[in-house]
Amino acid sequence: MEFSIKSIGPDNAGKQAGRKAGNQTGIKAGSDWARHKCDCIVAGVFDSRRLSAPAQALDKAAGGHLSGILRHGDMDGKSGATLLLHDVPGIAAGRVLLVGLGKETEFGDKAYRDAIAAALRALKNTGSKNLLITLSALPVAGAARHGAAWRVRQGALVSHETLYRSDQLKSKQDDAGPVFAAIAFAVAAEEARAANAGLAQGVAIAEGANLTRELGNLPANICTPTYLAQRAQKLAKECKLKCETLDRERMEKLGMGALLAVARGAHQPPRFIVLQYQGGKPKEKPVVLVGKGITFDSGGISLKPGAEMDEMKYDMSGAASVLGAFRALAAMKLPLNVVGLIPSTENMPGGNATRPGDIVTSMSGQTIEILNTDAEGRLILCDALTYAERFEPDCVVDVATLTGACVIALGGAASGLLANDERLAGELLEAGQISGDRAWQLPLWDDYQDMLKSNFADIPNISGGRAAGTITGACFLSRFTKKYRWAHLDIAGTAWRSGREKGSTGRPVPLLTHFLLKRAGKL
Ligand code: BES
Ligand code: MN
Ligand code: ZN
Numbered sequence: 001m002e003f004s005i006k007s008i009g010p011d012n013a014g015k016q017a018g019r020k021a022g023n024q025t026g027i028k029a030g031s032d033w034a035r036h037k038c039d040c041i042v043a044g045v046f047d048s049r050r051l052s053a054p055a056q057a058l059d060k061a062a063g064g065h066l067s068g069i070l071r072h073g074d075m076d077g078k079s080g081a082t083l084l085l086h087d088v089p090g091i092a093a094g095r096v097l098l099v100g101l102g103k104e105t106e107f108g109d110k111a112y113r114d115a116i117a118a119a120l121r122a123l124k125n126t127g128s129k130n131l132l133i134t135l136s137a138l139p140v141a142g143a144a145r146h147g148a149a150w151r152v153r154q155g156a157l158v159s160h161e162t163l164y165r166s167d168q169l170k171s172k173q174d175d176a177g178p179v180f181a182a183i184a185f186a187v188a189a190e191e192a193r194a195a196n197a198g199l200a201q202g203v204a205i206a207e208g209a210n211l212t213r214e215l216g217n218l219p220a221n222i223c224t225p226t227y228l229a230q231r232a233q234k235l236a237k238e239c240k241l242k243c244e245t246l247d248r249e250r251m252e253k254l255g256m257g258a259l260l261a262v263a264r265g266a267h268q269p270p271r272f273i274v275l276q277y278q279g280g281k282p283k284e285k286p287v288v289l290v291g292k293g294i295t296f297d298s299g300g301i302s303l304k305p306g307a308e309m310d311e312m313k314y315d316m317s318g319a320a321s322v323l324g325a326f327r328a329l330a331a332m333k334l335p336l337n338v339v340g341l342i343p344s345t346e347n348m349p350g351g352n353a354t355r356p357g358d359i360v361t362s363m364s365g366q367t368i369e370i371l372n373t374d375a376e377g378r379l380i381l382c383d384a385l386t387y388a389e390r391f392e393p394d395c396v397v398d399v400a401t402l403t404g405a406c407v408i409a410l411g412g413a414a415s416g417l418l419a420n421d422e423r424l425a426g427e428l429l430e431a432g433q434i435s436g437d438r439a440w441q442l443p444l445w446d447d448y449q450d451m452l453k454s455n456f457a458d459i460p461n462i463s464g465g466r467a468a469g470t471i472t473g474a475c476f477l478s479r480f481t482k483k484y485r486w487a488h489l490d491i492a493g494t495a496w497r498s499g500r501e502k503g504s505t506g507r508p509v510p511l512l513t514h515f516l517l518k519r520a521g522k523l
Contacts (some may be wrong), residue, residue, distance in 0.1 A: 006186045007188065033134065033190075044101040045076075054137055065088050153201050161505075219522075247269065267348070341384045378476045414439070416470050424485050
């Protein structure tokens with residue numbers, strides 16, 4: 001699927017139409033739209049029955065054909081509605097797809113994304129291969145950050161997300177080749193530069209998220225810690241990253257007793273992946289991204305109930321998002337230094353598995369009473385967080401499907417965010433807001449720290465009750481992050497969807513990459 005920018009130049013013939021629509025993008029919508037040859041032009045209609053500026057220009061070229069259809073009541077402009085028209089007179093494209101945008105005054109981030117997704121879904125099985133989407137030329141509510149670069153970046157992200165297929169492991173693939181060959185996003189001529197930059201970023205991020213989706217969806221019998229390490233090595237080769245993978249012996253030497261306690265029950269050997277991207281000055285302190293890489297979480301001896309246990313193959317989504325972010329980061333060649341750390345193992349029961357009550361020594365030296373072997377994410381992360389110290393990081397962000405409680409608190413809309421530094425938290429919240437891959441902050445007050453008390457070790461791995469589960473999980477991690485600025489993203493609710501639409505979302509790659517883009521001064 002090829003993306004491009006189609007900028008529409010000034011055209012006196014269309015001046016009127018552009019002004020009438022209250023067009024703020026500076027587009028002099030004209031006959032350019034109508035002359036553009038492709039399989040389908042996508043044009044928006046506001047609720048109720050108001051043509052957007054590009055749609056007005058098409059309507060003018062078509063001698064009022066579109067407004068006639070609206071008058072007949074075939075399309076009211078409600079969000080999600082679509083109407084496909086063939087052989088519209090005066091229009092070079094074979095088809096025009098009208099898509100409902102909802103109320104013009106409420107046309108913001110979500111309405112914009114939803115409209116593109118609805119259009120692509122409507123065109124999936126129509127035989128249209130080359131599209132021109134004019135929605136990207138519309139003003140989107142939400143101040144300067146929703147300029148042309150934003151609209152096009154989001155366009156690329158939404159397109160990949162909507163069209164992603166996961167049929168690799170079916171004996172017959174659903175269809176050969178991509179659904180669409182080429183998608184062009186329309187913008188005004190003076191926006192072309194910004195739009196092209198936004199498009200390159202959007203494609204890089206979307207391809208990063210695709211890697212995350214692919215790895216997330218792979219079953220645990222294929223996506224083992226060894227497999228993840230191999231994929232990291234492959235990525236490093238393709239993107240010129242440094243990659244090192246540590247085996248059990250190295251972890252023992254490093255004293256990673258918490259990580260190794262989780263790995264005990266598994267037959268698959270654990271791996272610790274270290275990725276390094278050097279785009280900044282040699283002495284510049286790196287951002288360290290840490291991803292939870294539990295390739296299957298059975299709960300261990302504290303075995304999980306059977307229902308939906310298959311979804312615990314997604315427990316490596318944090319790891320997959322770090323790999324996806326690195327892919328995007330390298331493609332965008334950002335001037336930053338970034339380190340990726342991925343502790344990876346299965347969490348399985350077995351005769352050699354860690355028992356509830358066992359006490360182990362973490363790499364930090366702190367002893368941990370493992371009261372519940374299902375609280376394993378924090379055990380592998382704490383050793384990775386200690387390992388992070390050696391990079392003298394500017395900041396560390398860990399990404400983990402850490403707690404079921406986070407799914408209860410925030411559902412699929414936002415990832416949980418907890419941090420020991422408010423500025424870092426603010427950066428991540430903003431990156432989530434801009435990318436549409438949002439996070440919501442929870443407190444990390446000392447009141448909650450008191451809930452983690454063990455009679456026999458320095459710290460227990462659970463608090464004992466179910467209250468504030470996401471926060472107590474983060475409190476545990478915070479005991480290992482005292483030496484640097486740190487934030488934790490709990491992605492238990494956002495990394496994948498359950499039920500009929502089951503599949504990895506590729507989140508939080510958009511959030512992470514926007515965070516890095518902003519730091520690199522590219523946003
Ligand atoms: N991987 C799970 C968290 C999870 C559960 C994510 C369900 C998404 C859906 C994690 O390892 C876990 O089991 N957490 C426990 C912690 C508890 C034992 C303190 C949980 O949330 O139940
Ligand atoms: Mn668990
Ligand atoms: Zn887990």
